[in-house]
Amino acid sequence: MDLQLTPELAAFRHEVRAFLRDRLTPALRRGQRLTTAMYPEPEISGPWQAMLRERGWLVPLWPKEWGGTGWSPVQRFVFETECALAGAPLVHPMGVRLLGPVILRFGTEAQKQRYLPRILSGDDYWCQGFSEPGAGSDLAALRTRAVRDGDDYVVSGAKLWTTHAHHANRMFALVRTSNEGRRQDGISFLLIDMDAPGITVRPIATIGGDHDVNEVFFDEVRVPQANRIGEENAGWACARYLLEFERGAGIFSPRLRSQLMRVGDAMAALQARGLRHDGAQRELLHVRFGEVCADLDAFEMLELKTLGQLTPGQSPGPVSSILKLRASRLKQQIGELGVEMLGLEGQRWRDDGAARADGGGSDDEIVGTLLPEYLNSRAFTIFGGAAEVQLGIIARSVVGL
Amino acid sequence: MQLTLNEQQRLIEESALNFLSRQPDVAGPWYDARPESRWMPMWRAFAEMGWLGLPLPAEAGGFDGGAVETGLLMRAFGRHGINVPYDGGILLAARLLAALGTPAQRDRWLPGVIDGSRRLALAHDEAQCHDPWAPRATVARRDGTGWRLHGAKLMVPDGGGADALLVSARLDGEGRGATPLSNRDPKPDPQPDPKPDPQPDPKPDANTDRNADPKPDTCGATHAVFLLPMRDTQAQGLRLHRCHTVDGAAAADVWLDGVHVDADAMLGTAEGSDATAVLHRLLAEATIALCWEACGAMQAAFARTAVYTRQREQFGRPIASFQAVQHRLAEMAVCCEEAVAACELAALRVDAGLAHPGAAIALAAMAKSKVGRAARYVSQQAVQLHGGMGVSEELPIAGLFRKLTRFQQQGGSPSWHAAQYGRAMLASGTWRDSRTLPSPGAWGDSRTLPSSNRSSAEAPAPWISN
Numbered sequence: 001m002d003l004q005l006t007p008e009l010a011a012f013r014h015e016v017r018a019f020l021r022d023r024l025t026p027a028l029r030r031g032q033r034l035t036t037a038m039y040p041e042p043e044i045s046g047p048w049q050a051m052l053r054e055r056g057w058l059v060p061l062w063p064k065e066w067g068g069t070g071w072s073p074v075q076r077f078v079f080e081t082e083c084a085l086a087g088a089p090l091v092h093p094m095g096v097r098l099l100g101p102v103i104l105r106f107g108t109e110a111q112k113q114r115y116l117p118r119i120l121s122g123d124d125y126w127c128q129g130f131s132e133p134g135a136g137s138d139l140a141a142l143r144t145r146a147v148r149d150g151d152d153y154v155v156s157g158a159k160l161w162t163t164h165a166h167h168a169n170r171m172f173a174l175v176r177t178s179n180e181g182r183r184q185d186g187i188s189f190l191l192i193d194m195d196a197p198g199i200t201v202r203p204i205a206t207i208g209g210d211h212d213v214n215e216v217f218f219d220e221v222r223v224p225q226a227n228r229i230g231e232e233n234a235g236w237a238c239a240r241y242l243l244e245f246e247r248g249a250g251i252f253s254p255r256l257r258s259q260l261m262r263v264g265d266a267m268a269a270l271q272a273r274g275l276r277h278d279g280a281q282r283e284l285l286h287v288r289f290g291e292v293c294a295d296l297d298a299f300e301m302l303e304l305k306t307l308g309q310l311t312p313g314q315s316p317g318p319v320s321s322i323l324k325l326r327a328s329r330l331k332q333q334i335g336e337l338g339v340e341m342l343g344l345e346g347q348r349w350r351d352d353g354a355a356r357a358d359g360g361g362s363d364d365e366i367v368g369t370l371l372p373e374y375l376n377s378r379a380f381t382i383f384g385g386a387a388e389v390q391l392g393i394i395a396r397s398v399v400g401l
Numbered sequence: 402m403q404l405t406l407n408e409q410q411r412l413i414e415e416s417a418l419n420f421l422s423r424q425p426d427v428a429g430p431w432y433d434a435r436p437e438s439r440w441m442p443m444w445r446a447f448a449e450m451g452w453l454g455l456p457l458p459a460e461a462g463g464f465d466g467g468a469v470e471t472g473l474l475m476r477a478f479g480r481h482g483i484n485v486p487y488d489g490g491i492l493l494a495a496r497l498l499a500a501l502g503t504p505a506q507r508d509r510w511l512p513g514v515i516d517g518s519r520r521l522a523l524a525h526d527e528a529q530c531h532d533p534w535a536p537r538a539t540v541a542r543r544d545g546t547g548w549r550l551h552g553a554k555l556m557v558p559d560g561g562g563a564d565a566l567l568v569s570a571r572l573d574g575e576g577r578g579a580t581p582l583s584n585r586d587p588k589p590d591p592q593p594d595p596k597p598d599p600q601p602d603p604k605p606d607a608n609t610d611r612n613a614d615p616k617p618d619t620c621g622a623t624h625a626v627f628l629l630p631m632r633d634t635q636a637q638g639l640r641l642h643r644c645h646t647v648d649g650a651a652a653a654d655v656w657l658d659g660v661h662v663d664a665d666a667m668l669g670t671a672e673g674s675d676a677t678a679v680l681h682r683l684l685a686e687a688t689i690a691l692c693w694e695a696c697g698a699m700q701a702a703f704a705r706t707a708v709y710t711r712q713r714e715q716f717g718r719p720i721a722s723f724q725a726v727q728h729r730l731a732e733m734a735v736c737c738e739e740a741v742a743a744c745e746l747a748a749l750r751v752d753a754g755l756a757h758p759g760a761a762i763a764l765a766a767m768a769k770s771k772v773g774r775a776a777r778y779v780s781q782q783a784v785q786l787h788g789g790m791g792v793s794e795e796l797p798i799a800g801l802f803r804k805l806t807r808f809q810q811q812g813g814s815p816s817w818h819a820a821q822y823g824r825a826m827l828a829s830g831t832w833r834d835s836r837t838l839p840s841p842g843a844w845g846d847s848r849t850l851p852s853s854n855r856s857s858a859e860a861p862a863p864w865i866s867n
Contacts, residue, residue: 001410001469002403003749003837009402013838074402081835254835261833287816290823294770297836298743304837305742308404322735388728395727398734399707 479697773815
């Protein structure tokens with residue numbers, strides 16, 4: 001075993017750095033730094049997506065004829081590390097990371113021609129219609145129904161926790177097309193225009209004070225059957241394939257480290273204002289900081305090792321549940337550390353005037369992000385399969401139950 | 402970059418697991434106190450397979466094995482409950498002698514160590530201070546052409562069985578922390594000193610200096626390592642109290658009441674040389690090796706618990722069918738995977754070469770914090786899920802629990818190491834960079850890309866230092 005970068009990887013890293021140095025603007029970096037919600041707003045992620053596309057680095061996992069890079073998993077890790085540590089915005093993943101691979105795998109040629117170019121260009125902004133009021137971790141319990149009527153489906157029901165539905169012009173959704181047999185065998189995968197008559201988007205206020213998620217109501221919405229991906233009642237396979245990408249294809253550790261850097265920057269800003277940590281408080285912070293660093297280092301190694309054993313395009317399988325579980329907990333640990341280090345400032349709620357009153361520098365605005373970020377981090381062990389679901393998957397596969 | 406074992410490493414691991422699984426020790430009981438005569442045949446077999454020379458340099462008759470190779474061997478020991486003084490005798494004592502000793506000292510001792518006919522032990526830990534990197538209270542004073550050693554050493558692994566002890570000691574009157582000690586009573590109490598060791602005079606800027614230093618507080622005294630033969634001559638003023646540690650390993654408390662040694666007992670010859678850096682680097686690397694061994698013991702505890710919960714029936718079904726049990730098993734599996742990754746990261750960084758001993762100490766602290774916490778969880782849950790059998794000596798689980806309990810205390814607790822690591826990371830700023838693929842290059846613009854700028858990343862973090 002060794003961790004030495006090959007000359008090819010070192011040259012690649014150099015290339016990525018040069019790109020980041022040339023293209024990543026202070027405005028985009030600031031936008032990402034101040035984002036406490038799950039994803040940055042479209043005006044931050046959009047321009048960055050365009051720059052990546054121009055460079056040919058937007059969709060590393062897609063086949064080459066559709067703009068894929070053919071990178072090895074380790075190369076992707078290097079790329080993600082450089083982007084995250086440089087403070088580049090997150091690309092909105094719904095189209096490029098989640099839906100794209102599903103269309104490539106299950107879509108018709110016409111569907112590929114129609115949707116993929118608009119995903120790449122950013123002309124379509126997608127949201128995911130999976131969860132429902134009665135279907136969270138038990139996704140197969142979903143009840144939003146689609147009934148055939150001529151060439152259309154008529155869709156009625158509700159989707160919940162729909163991230164950025166208020167920005168999206170399209171949704172990919174799981175709908176019930178049959179109540180026969182296994183619950184999983186009556187589900188279809190539909191693409192729905194958000195401006196279709198009968199759709200209502202209701203914002204949901206969440207714990208961190210961001211407008212991130214929504215409830216989406218469907219009142220007899222007509223959706224052409226041509227918008228179905230895969231066969232009718234075969235949508236569960238699409239969903240499973242997509243969830244594998246949601247859980248496993250993401251590279252978590254670089255973004256976790258950039259989150260930790262934000263904690264560090266906030267503390268530096270508070271100290272510049274005169275905050276002191278004394279005696280026992282300092283010792284305690286050393287312990288907590290050391291534990292978070294050790295956890296993050298070990299996780300980074302585990303993630304890199306897992307990626308290093310994959311062939312390009314291969315999904316890590318059940319190990320992705322271990323990575324998802326630990327990444328979500330680390331996100332929360334770092335959030336906790338941030339709030340604990342804030343001390344009394346850890347009570348102040350979204351007070352834009354606070355930094356300016358003290359005449360602080362540009363790093364001051366980062367202080368106010370730690371508390372919302374921590375509150376929002378609680379969702380990370382809930383969405384995409386709650387921690388308890390991941391533990392069940394790990395027990396069954398890794399433990400062999 | 403290779404993220405899987407290479408051919409040689411795979412062979413080492415396979416042959417070790419194979420051989421050890423056939424040892425009578427594996428039948429149990431695990432980690433009980435047993436006489437030397439029971440494990441010496443196995444030790445001699447280790448010699449035949451080249452394991453005793455594995456981490457030693459080729460010019461001393463060894464095989465130049467790195468931290469990954471020795472880690473694999475240690476993990477195999479843990480996996481099969483093998484209790485032998487490999488860490489203290491080979492990874493610490495023999496490597497110290499190879500690194501510091503004169504050609505004459507190496508020629509006299511290392512061939513016997515490698516062929517298994519002689520054993521060395523390192524006496525380093527002390528009652529006065531549980532920090533292995535702190536200056537030693539044991540002191541060596543000039544006595545004619547030789548030295549006199551004063552002090553007490555705690556739970557020296559294999560201290561009662563070794564053919565020679567290596568004793569770490571501070572050199573009296575040398576190094577900046579030496580003054581207060583030399584003012585003390587020239588004849589220290591033969592019992593371990595209950596009073597805290599007097600602190601060295603702080604430098605005027607000691608506080609800021611300490612926090613800006615990327616290393617934990619390792620400096621302050623000049624150290625040397627002395628070799629005391631135990632079999633041929635029983636030195637005057639030397640007293641041994643034989644004992645066992647909770648995992649059944651033999652150990653001894655050692656008192657040095659003005660023990661006289663000749664000049665050639667000091668490892669190395671050069672006057673004015675300081676063994677501190679080598680001592681600290683090897684202590685750190687041995688700590689990482691102990692973490693590998695703990696991973697093996699954790700894997701054994703986990704595997705046995707998974708099997709047991711599938712077989713054990715209560716309320717009419719296997720207890721592994723209960724979700725509360727499944728989730729604990731899954732957490733144990735995650736702990737094992739993460740602990741292994743922490744060990745691999747630490748060993749790979751050691752093998753890639755380290756700039757200074759502080760880097761090895763930081764890696765050891767990272768590994769010990771991570772693996773120590775994981776060992777606590779896995780060992781506690783293994784006992785819990787075994788029910789009453791978990792606290793009996795009928796199964797190896799109790800022995801594994803005792804082994805992993807000792808591991809947590811050995812060389813500093815996980816929380817203490819976490820504090821060390823946190824302090825070192827904050828002081829160096831290296832936490833801002835990837836720890837698997839750290840950046841050697843520099844960005845032009847350090848203000849806007851601080852994370853990836855190596856030179857800025859190494860600047861002390863301003864926070865937590867006030």
